Amino acid sequence: MEDPLKPQGQEQSPVQIRRAEGRDMDALLTIEQQCFNVYYYDYYLLDRRDFEFYLEDAETLFFVAVREAPVVGYILGAVDPGRDPPRVHIDSIAVLPQAQRQGIGNHLLQAFTAEARRQGCRRVTLEVSTANTAGLAFFTRHGFREIRRLPGYYGKGLDALFMARELR
Numbered sequence: 687m688e689d690p691l692k693p694q695g696q697e698q699s700p701v702q703i704r705r706a707e708g709r710d711m712d713a714l715l716t717i718e719q720q721c722f723n724v725y726y727y728d729y730y731l732l733d734r735r736d737f738e739f740y741l742e743d744a745e746t747l748f749f750v751a752v753r754e755a756p757v758v759g760y761i762l763g764a765v766d767p768g769r770d771p772p773r774v775h776i777d778s779i780a781v782l783p784q785a786q787r788q789g790i791g792n793h794l795l796q797a798f799t800a801e802a803r804r805q806g807c808r809r810v811t812l813e814v815s816t817a818n819t820a821g822l823a824f825f826t827r828h829g830f831r832e833i834r835r836l837p838g839y840y841g842k843g844l845d846a847l848f849m850a851r852e853l854r
């Protein structure tokens with residue numbers, strides 16, 4: 687059956703999803719600057735130390751999307767093994783603007799949820815700004831539903847939605 691989330695039409699080089707590594711740092715920082723330099727996330731840009739923390743944290747699932755060598759996107763979030771079943775929370779996902787709407791976010795999310803499921807997680811959660819129309823559309827398309835609104839979560843009166851999706 688045809689995958690409805692797969693890009694149709696123009697031919698694209700294949701995208702590879704692999705674990706993030708220290709050598710990806712420059713690319714990750716570039717993605718962060720290009721994807722999150724918007725008014726509703728300006729306190730939330732990850733810096734080198736944040737990425738180093740996630741790279742070293744054994745409980746964080748951290749994948750990059752690679753197309754023709756450059757890293758074009760990433761997803762990261764930690765598994766909470768203290769819960770039964772363990773839960774997983776997406777802290778961030780981003781795809782370079784010029785590589786968006788080509789199914790790369792979909793590939794990253796699939797890799798992430800497959801690994802989370804393999805580790806026993808039954809639910810994945812995240813926060814997204816109500817101002818982030820692309821993010822909201824992306825997560826809704828992938829079956830996330832609003833659990834509750836978080837007033838002022840991003841400061842300056844900007845709210846977030848706490849969203850969840852069951853992993854079956």
Ligand SMILES: CC(C)(COP(=O)(O)OP(=O)(O)OC[C@H]1O[C@@H](n2cnc3c(N)ncnc32)[C@H](O)[C@@H]1OP(=O)(O)O)[C@@H](O)C(=O)NCCC(=O)NCCS
Nearest residue numbers: 721779780781786787788789790791792820821823824827
């Ligand atoms: C959200 C994000 C990661 C999506 O990545 P992507 O690679 O463009 O997503 P995909 O190409 O896999 O999109 C899959 C589907 O999601 C929906 N979608 C994605 N971006 C959308 C947009 N800008 N507007 C409307 N729907 C969108 C569509 O249904 C899309 O399928 P289609 O292209 O066949 O219509 C990307 O927009 C991004 O990096 N945004 C900036 C960072 C960010 O806001 N991250 C989320 C908060 S942590």
